[in-house]
Amino acid sequence: MPMNSIPLALYAVACVRYAMQFSRRTFDTSRAASTWLVLAMLAHTFIIGMETMRAGHLPVAGATSAISTFVWLLALSYLYIEFTTGERSMGVFILPLLVALQAIPAARPMLEERSPLLEGVWFGVHVSSLLFAYASFALACVLGITYVLQFKEIKTKELGFFYERLPSLQVLDEMNLRAVKIGWLFLTVGLISGAIWASQLRATGDLFMSVADPKIFVALLCWGVYSFELYAQRAIGWRGRRAAWLSAGGFGFVLLNVVPVSYLFTTSHTF
Amino acid sequence: MMQVLLVGVSHRTTPVELRERLDFSASGVERALASLAEEPLNHEAIIVSTCNRVELYVCCSEAASARAGVERFISEFHGVPAAEIAPHLYAKSGQDAVRHLFRVAAGLDSLVVGEPQVLGQVKDAYNLAAQLGCTGTLLNRLFPAAFAAGKRVRSETALSEGAVSVSYAAVALARKIFGNLKGRTVLVLGAGEMAKLTAVHMQSQGIGRLIISSRTASNAAALADALGGTTLPWESLGTALAEADIVITATGASEPILSRTLVEQAMKARRPRQRPLFIIDIAVPRDVEAGAGDVEQVFLYNIDDLQAVVQENLSKRSSETAQAEAIVSDEVERFNAWLNSREAVPTVVALRQRFEAIRQSELRRLEPKLAGLGPDARARVDEVTRLIVEKLLINPTEQLKSLPDADTVAAYSDALNRLFNLTADEPPPAADHPALTAAGSAKAAKPGS
Numbered sequence: 001m002p003m004n005s006i007p008l009a010l011y012a013v014a015c016v017r018y019a020m021q022f023s024r025r026t027f028d029t030s031r032a033a034s035t036w037l038v039l040a041m042l043a044h045t046f047i048i049g050m051e052t053m054r055a056g057h058l059p060v061a062g063a064t065s066a067i068s069t070f071v072w073l074l075a076l077s078y079l080y081i082e083f084t085t086g087e088r089s090m091g092v093f094i095l096p097l098l099v100a101l102q103a104i105p106a107a108r109p110m111l112e113e114r115s116p117l118l119e120g121v122w123f124g125v126h127v128s129s130l131l132f133a134y135a136s137f138a139l140a141c142v143l144g145i146t147y148v149l150q151f152k153e154i155k156t157k158e159l160g161f162f163y164e165r166l167p168s169l170q171v172l173d174e175m176n177l178r179a180v181k182i183g184w185l186f187l188t189v190g191l192i193s194g195a196i197w198a199s200q201l202r203a204t205g206d207l208f209m210s211v212a213d214p215k216i217f218v219a220l221l222c223w224g225v226y227s228f229e230l231y232a233q234r235a236i237g238w239r240g241r242r243a244a245w246l247s248a249g250g251f252g253f254v255l256l257n258v259v260p261v262s263y264l265f266t267t268s269h270t271f
Numbered sequence: 272m273m274q275v276l277l278v279g280v281s282h283r284t285t286p287v288e289l290r291e292r293l294d295f296s297a298s299g300v301e302r303a304l305a306s307l308a309e310e311p312l313n314h315e316a317i318i319v320s321t322c323n324r325v326e327l328y329v330c331c332s333e334a335a336s337a338r339a340g341v342e343r344f345i346s347e348f349h350g351v352p353a354a355e356i357a358p359h360l361y362a363k364s365g366q367d368a369v370r371h372l373f374r375v376a377a378g379l380d381s382l383v384v385g386e387p388q389v390l391g392q393v394k395d396a397y398n399l400a401a402q403l404g405c406t407g408t409l410l411n412r413l414f415p416a417a418f419a420a421g422k423r424v425r426s427e428t429a430l431s432e433g434a435v436s437v438s439y440a441a442v443a444l445a446r447k448i449f450g451n452l453k454g455r456t457v458l459v460l461g462a463g464e465m466a467k468l469t470a471v472h473m474q475s476q477g478i479g480r481l482i483i484s485s486r487t488a489s490n491a492a493a494l495a496d497a498l499g500g501t502t503l504p505w506e507s508l509g510t511a512l513a514e515a516d517i518v519i520t521a522t523g524a525s526e527p528i529l530s531r532t533l534v535e536q537a538m539k540a541r542r543p544r545q546r547p548l549f550i551i552d553i554a555v556p557r558d559v560e561a562g563a564g565d566v567e568q569v570f571l572y573n574i575d576d577l578q579a580v581v582q583e584n585l586s587k588r589s590s591e592t593a594q595a596e597a598i599v600s601d602e603v604e605r606f607n608a609w610l611n612s613r614e615a616v617p618t619v620v621a622l623r624q625r626f627e628a629i630r631q632s633e634l635r636r637l638e639p640k641l642a643g644l645g646p647d648a649r650a651r652v653d654e655v656t657r658l659i660v661e662k663l664l665i666n667p668t669e670q671l672k673s674l675p676d677a678d679t680v681a682a683y684s685d686a687l688n689r690l691f692n693l694t695a696d697e698p699p700p701a702a703d704h705p706a707l708t709a710a711g712s713a714k715a716a717k718p719g720s
Contacts, residue, residue: 025429154447155564157576159583163447164432169547170450237544240568 003047004068004105010040011075011102015095022092025165033091037079044072044102058128066131068105071098074135081139081175089165093142122197129190130219136183137226137247137254143176144247151241173240176247177233184226191223218257225250273314273409276334277368278341278360279326282382285359292351295320300396303348304405310340315407317400317414319375321392323382328372330409334364365677369413369606373599376421378431385430385588385595390421412609420602427598430591433584438469440580441551441572442476445517448549448570454479458515459500460508460528462490465553466521470498473517482511486522512537518550520558531562538566553577608673611680615671618684621693622667626660 017033048069051059059065078094081087149162150169166172194216229246232238238246280293295303300318307316307327315330327345331337342360346353363371371380376393378385397414400406406414425431434440442452449455455478459470462485470481481500485491491502503511512518512533522528529550538548545568552559552573564571572580634641634656641649667687674680688694 150447154444154570157572157579159444159580168447168450170448237546239543239545240547242545 003050004102007040007044007047007071008099008102008106010036010043011071011095011098014040014091015099018088018091018095022089022165034079034082034088037075037091037095041072041075041079044068044075048072058124064105064108066127067101070131070134071102071105073131074098074101074138077132077135077139085171085175087167087171089167090139090142090146093145094139097138097142122193122200125193126190126197129186129193133183133186133190134254134257136179136186137222137251140176140179140183140247141251141254143172143179144244144251147172147176147244148241148248151244169240173243176244177239180226180229180243180247184223184230187219187223187226191219194219215257218253222250222253222257225253273330273332274334274365275368275372275409275413276329276331276337276341276362276364277326277371278329278338278345278362279319279324280356280359280361281324281326281380283380284361289351289356289359290322290325293325293345293349293356294322295325295348300399301403304400304403306348307341307344308405310344315410316405317396317410319393319396321389323389324375324380326375328368328410328413330407334362338362338364366603366607370599370603372413372417373420373602373606374596376417377424377595377599378421379424379592379595379599383435384585384592385432386435387425387431390418390425393421394418413606416602416606416609420599423602424595424598428591428594430588430595433580433587435581435584435588437465437553437574437577437581438472440577440584441469441519441553442472444551444570444572444577444580445473445549446476448547449516452476452478452517455516456480456482456514457517457519458503458511459483459494460518460520460558461485461522461554462487462494463521463523466519467494467498469519469521469551469553470494470500473519474498478517482515484508484511486524509533509537509540512548513540516546516549518548520550520552521554522558524554524558525556527558527560529559529563531560531566534559534563534566534569538569551577607676611674611677612672614677614680615674615684618680618687618693619668619671622687622691623664625691625693626664630656630660 014033014036017036021033048059051065059069074094075098078091082091146162146166147169150166150172153159153161153163154169225246229238229243229250232246233243280290282290285293295318300320303318304316307318307329314332317328319326319328325345327341329337329341342353342356342362345351345360346356372393374380376390378387378389381389393414397406397410397418401411434443445452445455452473453476457470457473457478457480459466459481462483470483474481481495481498482503483491483495483498483500484503484505485494486505488502488504494500495502508528512529513536518529520529529552534548534550538544541548547568547570550559550563550569550571552571555574557573559571559573561571563569634653641652644652671680671683671687674683
């Protein structure tokens, strides 16, 4: 049994607990869900730590291990938000994503065999910035979706399920914007470091990559979407619902890049 | 046997005119408690006096005569003829009184079910009586148990959730849109009573600026003075609209004063753009064109919408009552268990004293035969006999203390009295006995077991 099944199981339990907490609205009294998530995180940290020791570097080079690290980063970012804001209603949206993504490393063996090409500072900066950016965008997506749900109930005057459970529009909007800003920053750093690294490889003649590679293309597309969101917010006041839709939609591209493109379409960018 | 007796009137039984005359808070609860303490039948007393209820909780040994005493006291204290009060008065004793208090504390007996203030009022009443030394073992246990029941109902059910008045519903909505209302700008159009009420609720949320505008400038000025806001000429409505986060309209105008076009313009002019605008239209006929609610980032609620929210919340609350009642029953049962265990204490003590007396007299009778033994052996004999007695008593003691209701306790006590002749005049056990409390002897039994 791959070791990644252990955190998967724990994430699944946490997911169920978050759903129960959400449906019963026991945010104030029950800390069981958060406890399970912390346990899952610890188990996951242990596995990533083991892998790091074995390989001698963070397990981010293979697509599968990168997903595992991404899940870990996302869980960490979510817990950071939960503990700093005390807002626990968002977990029910994040956890299914964690479980779904963690199922991939749990089902496939994690082969962290780094080719000599992938050594060097720029590669490390490139991958870790991008993974962190994607984790931020995942949070922004959840915040966007919850904003739209909350907005719809207030606007149509049907105050129901989500109205009672979700935080205010203002809070969701601000958190969304912050997540997008942080994500955009890391995405930019990730893309620039990737470009530098690729040009180094090209200079030595080891590997040639272009924007025609689907993975690079989609990443640039993401950058375009989130840049537009930040620009629109500043210049034409696209806050609230429109920003929420952009965050929710933008993550579609991110997800596309993390899973199917990595496994199915990529040509030169095989890791 | 001591029990709780409750005598009182509430909004359920008594018109407000009479409740006002019976209100203790006006004439001094302290004075009332002091004179109530002089009544011969009552040992402990607490007076809960709020605008919706006047209830006296006393601890008495005999409910019927105590009730008559309390009724007479209420009538004499307020100078209201007993005959006038009697038809409205209710009296409950024992378990019923306990349940009543727990329901009151949980907000189940309130005019607006689940309202949270009553718990605080009951707490105040208890604290006052406790300070004055009017409470004893029974009420000191009963009231904190009621607070616990109230707290449980609040945290485990949705009985106190959701706004149940139009102005609170408006505030709750505003908080769901803006998070916290600190620093927000509220524009009030019109100067009527409803406008004032909602503005006051908004102010209690710490809003930044209150702007009042009315067709009649003097009315606006008067309201602004009363609430500490600023006024604005009616003509500059457009600019104010662009600045405001929340608009409350409550004018008597027969035509809408805020058209969709006006709101659209205001949304274009506001900075930062796309900042939400929450319009609360509590005027009848409506002050805001319905289409204004379709503008991006504008939330429009009229009086009917708010009332629908209130209705919804009320029905949600009433759907929670069954669960709240279950919690109350649970807590009442817990309190009764304590009460019963207390009922059993005299029997337990008597039983222990009887056993100990027998042990002592047997030891005395054997004294000549034991005289030849050394001090160690004599101590051992004393120890062994004591342990036998303790072990024999462990189970009966525990059983007695966990009996489910007072009647069973009485029956068991009676049986034990007869079986062991506990009430007979025995010469009191030797003076050098250790004090025999139930807890002490249970502890002493442990090392041997």
